[in-house]
Amino acid sequence: MSTMSPMMAILSRDLRLASRRPAEALLPVVFFVVAASLFPLGVGPEAATLKQIAPGIVWVCALLSSMLSLNSMYASDYADGSLEQMLISQLSGIELAAAKCIAHWLMTGVPLLLVSPLLGLLFGLSWEAIGLMAFGLLLGTPILSLMGGMGAALTLGLRNSAVLILLIVLPLCIPVLIFGAGAVSAAESGLSPAGHFYLLGAMFLLSALGAPVATAAALRISV
Amino acid sequence: MVWNSASDFFAMGGYGLYVWGSYGVTAACCWSLCWPRAGTVPPCRRWRIWKMNKVKQT
Amino acid sequence: MKKLPRLFTFAAPKTFYRLATVTGPWLYAIAAAFAIWGLYVGFFVAPTDATQGDSYRIIFIHVPAAWMSMVLYMAMAGWAAFGWAANARLASMMARAIAPTGAAFTFLALWTGAFWGKPTWGAWWVWDARLTSELILLFLYLGFMALVEAIDDVRRADHAGALLAIVGAVNVPIIYFSVRWWNTLHQGSSISMTAAPKMAHTMLLSMLLMTVAFWAYAFAVVFMRARAVVLEREIGADWVQALAHKK
Numbered sequence: 001m002s003t004m005s006p007m008m009a010i011l012s013r014d015l016r017l018a019s020r021r022p023a024e025a026l027l028p029v030v031f032f033v034v035a036a037s038l039f040p041l042g043v044g045p046e047a048a049t050l051k052q053i054a055p056g057i058v059w060v061c062a063l064l065s066s067m068l069s070l071n072s073m074y075a076s077d078y079a080d081g082s083l084e085q086m087l088i089s090q091l092s093g094i095e096l097a098a099a100k101c102i103a104h105w106l107m108t109g110v111p112l113l114l115v116s117p118l119l120g121l122l123f124g125l126s127w128e129a130i131g132l133m134a135f136g137l138l139l140g141t142p143i144l145s146l147m148g149g150m151g152a153a154l155t156l157g158l159r160n161s162a163v164l165i166l167l168i169v170l171p172l173c174i175p176v177l178i179f180g181a182g183a184v185s186a187a188e189s190g191l192s193p194a195g196h197f198y199l200l201g202a203m204f205l206l207s208a209l210g211a212p213v214a215t216a217a218a219l220r221i222s223v
Numbered sequence: 224m225v226w227n228s229a230s231d232f233f234a235m236g237g238y239g240l241y242v243w244g245s246y247g248v249t250a251a252c253c254w255s256l257c258w259p260r261a262g263t264v265p266p267c268r269r270w271r272i273w274k275m276n277k278v279k280q281t
Numbered sequence: 282m283k284k285l286p287r288l289f290t291f292a293a294p295k296t297f298y299r300l301a302t303v304t305g306p307w308l309y310a311i312a313a314a315f316a317i318w319g320l321y322v323g324f325f326v327a328p329t330d331a332t333q334g335d336s337y338r339i340i341f342i343h344v345p346a347a348w349m350s351m352v353l354y355m356a357m358a359g360w361a362a363f364g365w366a367a368n369a370r371l372a373s374m375m376a377r378a379i380a381p382t383g384a385a386f387t388f389l390a391l392w393t394g395a396f397w398g399k400p401t402w403g404a405w406w407v408w409d410a411r412l413t414s415e416l417i418l419l420f421l422y423l424g425f426m427a428l429v430e431a432i433d434d435v436r437r438a439d440h441a442g443a444l445l446a447i448v449g450a451v452n453v454p455i456i457y458f459s460v461r462w463w464n465t466l467h468q469g470s471s472i473s474m475t476a477a478p479k480m481a482h483t484m485l486l487s488m489l490l491m492t493v494a495f496w497a498y499a500f501a502v503v504f505m506r507a508r509a510v511v512l513e514r515e516i517g518a519d520w521v522q523a524l525a526h527k528k
Contacts, residue, residue, distance in 0.1 A: 150448070154441045158431050167427050168445060171420035171452075174413070214448055221440040226325075236329065238336035241400050245339045245393040249346070252385050257309075257502050 006091045007099040014103035029111045032065040036119050047124050054123035055133055055184035059177050061119075062112050062137060066144040067169060069108050071161045073100055073152040074219070084223055093216030101142075101149040101212065109141030125184075132187050136180040139200040143176050144169075146211035153218035176203060294371050294511045295520050301504040308501035312494050319490030327483040339397040340484070345492040347390035349499055350418060351453050353383035357425070358450040361443035373439035374514060376446065377429055378507035382499055384422035391415060402466060410459035411467040414452060421449040435514065 004012070018025040039057045040050055077083035086096055116137055120130035151169035155161040183196035226232040235242045291297045323341040330337040357379040364373030394412065395405045406412065425442055432438035460469045480488075515521050 150444075154428065154445060155431070160431065164427060164431055167420070168424045171417045171424060172448065174417055178413070214444060218441065218444050221437055221444065232324075235338070236335035238334055238400050241336050241396045242338055245342060245396040248392055249342050249389050252389055253498065256382060256385055257498075257505065 007095045007102075010086075010091075010096060010099035011103050014100065015106065018103075018107050025107050026111065028065040028069045028108045029115055031068060032061050032112055032115060033119065035064065036061040037122065040123070050123045051125060052185075052188075054120065054125050055129070055181040056177075057123070058116055058119050058133060059137075059140070059181040062116070062141065063144060063170070063173060063177060064166075065112060066108055066141065066148060067166050068162075069104065070148040070152045070165050070169075071155065073104055073149060074156055075152075075161075078156050078223065083219070087219060087223055093219055094212045097149055097153070097212040097215035097219065101145045101215070104149065105142050105145040109137075109145055113137045113141060129184050129188060132193055133180075133184045136183050136197065136200060139197065139204050140176045140180045143200075143204050143207045144173055146207040146215075147172050150211050150215045150218055153215045153222055156219070156222040176200065179203075292369055292371055294374070294515050295518070297371055298508055298511050301508045305501055305504050305508075308497050308504065312497035312501055315490050315494035315497060319487050319494055322483060322490060323487035327481065327487055333401055336397060336400045337484075339393050341487050341491045343390060343393040343397055344488055345495040346386045346393060347415065348492060349495050350383060350387040350390050350415070351456060352496075353379055353386060353499060354418060354422070354446075354453055355450065357383055358443075358446040361439070361446045365440045365443035370439070370514070371511070373443065374510045375503070375507055376439075376442065378503050378510050380422055380426050380429075381506065382502050384419060384426065386495070386499070387415060387419040387422060391419065407466050409465040409467055410463040411456060411465050414456040414459050417452055418449075418456060421446075421452060425449070 036057055039053070043049060043053070074083055077086070087093060113134060116134055117130045120133060125133070147169050148165065151165040152161075154168065155164045158164060179196040179199045183193035183200070186196060187193045233239055233243070291300055319341065323338060327338070329335055357376045360372045360379065361376035363369060364371075364376060391412070394415075398407070399405050425446055428445055429438045429442040432441060459465060460467055512521055512524075
């Protein structure tokens, strides 16, 4: 136990805590499926329309579901004081932020990623499109977790933090949405999705390098 | 640019709605931003008296 | 040591308050004067455009508003960052004062753009790169205002807002370069530092005059709002109490 790196320790702790409440951990996935299923009911079941709007819907619902579980990222640790202890200790704030983001992605992003082909089938997408969408989500959901972690740290302990996180993080994640959904649309219309994926990859690298630093700074401000 | 008449000026060659819709909203925004309002008002006399009373209460 | 450095004289809320009070009316006057001059040139000197007719005259408020929206965001982020880094209260108060004006100019840029786009492009709105990134800028302003208002602890609010403003500052270059990086419906830049402007001189003159007018107006309104913020934040200070009890 003492040989485990601090990041791994925090990561395994978060995962273990989440596994004790599986229902809570899977709520974002349930929301994802339910919200995405509302659109055919509202827009009408015409296959061609659904196929066209499917990438956008799946991406928007993935975005919103990721944001749902964000305010609990640091909240329970903040409430019982362990967050303060972690920040005072020799643990680097950046490591803490990175570990929390990875934990959030494993708990929320990966399940969303695994369920997205099911939604793709519901909307009548081709297997190729589903694959492109899943690859885009693979690149995009970590970005959502990283940016969301920063939003969660900024709004720690506030009254209406859930809505505030949405308002703060969504504008910053709009490019992810544009390029992720755009990749599938581009492939559907015969263009290459490579450019979109390159940009998604670039955004992933940028946020992987920058977001933990910003989150650590935000934690020091908020605590 | 010489306008033949006032009605020509307001019509703006058929684009009157768009031009005056833009300028009107701009003027409204600029005016409402600098109009004295609670919380953003400059310390005119009435505001100062109100604040003084508020301070006395606390 | 007779002459002390005066670089940070106006970093004290009290001296800044006096400065803002004195310069306020002058700034409004400058704004009005340049606006009148600019609108006169724009409406009575500049000719009708060959392709767009008279609808192009929206440019005299659209472009200055868009420029101001970006400049004010960078100013807001800069002051907020300075307030965070140097723990300077007044800098953070300045950032808070700038935000609503910046958001208003962003809204005006989008609104006048839509009213200009309808007769020229046929659509009130298109989701191209420049319009989308300007819309994101509006959301960033609103997010900043929401965050600083939601946090009760003032210093935490200042610093959290600074972080958010800095992270969002990456959007401003994207707006600026979007017409160069993407195939957008929005036209490219007609004015550059290295080449002659591609528009008639009277139109350019009017646009630049309106830019100065908007800038002076922004200064005036931001100073006025900053005065109110200073009074609210420094309510316990002697000089504020003295002000309130005067007359």
